[in-house]
Amino acid sequence: MRIILLRHGQSLGNVDELAYCRIPDHALPLTELGEQQAVAAGDTIRELVGEGPVAAYVSPYRRTRRTFELLGIPAERIVTEPRVREQDWGNLQDPVQQEVLKHQRHAFGHFFFRLPNGESGADVDDRVAAFLDRLEARMHQDETHPRTVLVVSHGLTIRLLCRRLFDWSIELFESLSNVDTCENRVLDHDGTRWRLDRPFAQWRDSPDGAVQLP
Template sequence: MSCQGRPSRKPRLIVLIRHGESESNRDKSINEYTPNHMIPLTETGWWQARHAGAQLLRLLNIDDPSIATKLSDKYCISCKSLPLVGYARLNKSLDTNVVFYTSPYKRTRQTLKGILDVFDEYNELNSGVHLPDNQCYQPEIPRRAGVWAVEHPKACREARHYICYRVKDDPRIREQDFGNFQESHSMKELMQKRSTYGHFFFRFKEGESAADVYDRVANFQETLFRHFDKTDRKPRDVVVLVTHGIYSRVFLMKWFRWTYEEFESFVNIPNGSMVVMELDESIDRYVLRTTLPKWT
């Protein structure tokens, strides 16, 4: 129950996932001839995406955790992960309705594809229902209003847990704009200037500052709050944002009301890693369960 004395319609978890390793993470020169939104994942990035899907599955309340463990072992990859502290599963009801918001950039959509492939695999192993390829999430196929949904199949045995999910493209959770095509040598100089000037207020020519991203974050969070309050919609058990490093930091800054100095103390989370916020209904607030990396 919430502190208002009625069942909470807020999701049990809000999870931020940074996209897997992209070609730009490996070689910045790709930005000189490829639009930022068209940069794909590397093969390592695809593995990180599947690994993130398995790790996310292990966070959920499901009726057969051994399947999540099996998938986690299958998609194990050596990569940096962020420790969880105090994740208590305060609400232990099964998670059956997950909503994914994704940046429309190619690397985030591909990351989501890797995550959902693992979810589809779990559903098949647990419920015996195979999702045909034409019903699986396909990031290269546009959908009406940017929504992709997988509902509970009629063929599924009612006694078995099945994770239904919806996917929504949202340009507001895209990467910080650094300008259009970027010359490597000039970007290196700009990054050095940003380190001196400050990451939050430094604006890139033809691009954005993190402060500009903050305005997008504020608008998006207002949308989330409106969805949480709608009583005519099925409650969302978990909300997942598949997004970018700087956006994740600004999202947390806005949500937890950090000062810009606090924002400056953190670095981007690693590729393919996640940040977990758990709802504590006794105080009707989200608690950050992930230990974030800081500058050393």
């Protein structure tokens, strides 16, 4: 089994933080560069998928759905999957409060800090776990389900999905950086355990000494 994780292309929110104050997070579009990134990523994803069928699980946000559309991947199954959406920061955000919350979240820790009217990283971790459990059940119960899965999601969500699959410590998770826009990670199961094709960028050593790759 192979899971290909892909972050969406550059979005308006990536270049203009005030966009969150006037446009709901789920409705933020890709920038022109983001659309170009998605088209370019199509060749890479097709190579990773190979000749076999693929099932695509796509966050319902506008930027992820558009990224998947521009990839041009002929997926056998396409599922809009809310459990792999972005961390919920609440609705239209106040710019002053937004800046305060970012500093508080960084000081408190991205995993446990709960955003007012939104989620903590732990909440995202729980729904990602539910997604993985359901995906595993589908693949065991339905022999026609493709063995290659593409997940088009978001930076934090992708890190937490890997944290779940590899049983990474929270300290290690908080030491990692998000993948760049339209960057991927590939997870392969060798019949015994999952393997990650390459590590995430790490901005500090994990305080507990944990590492990404065995």
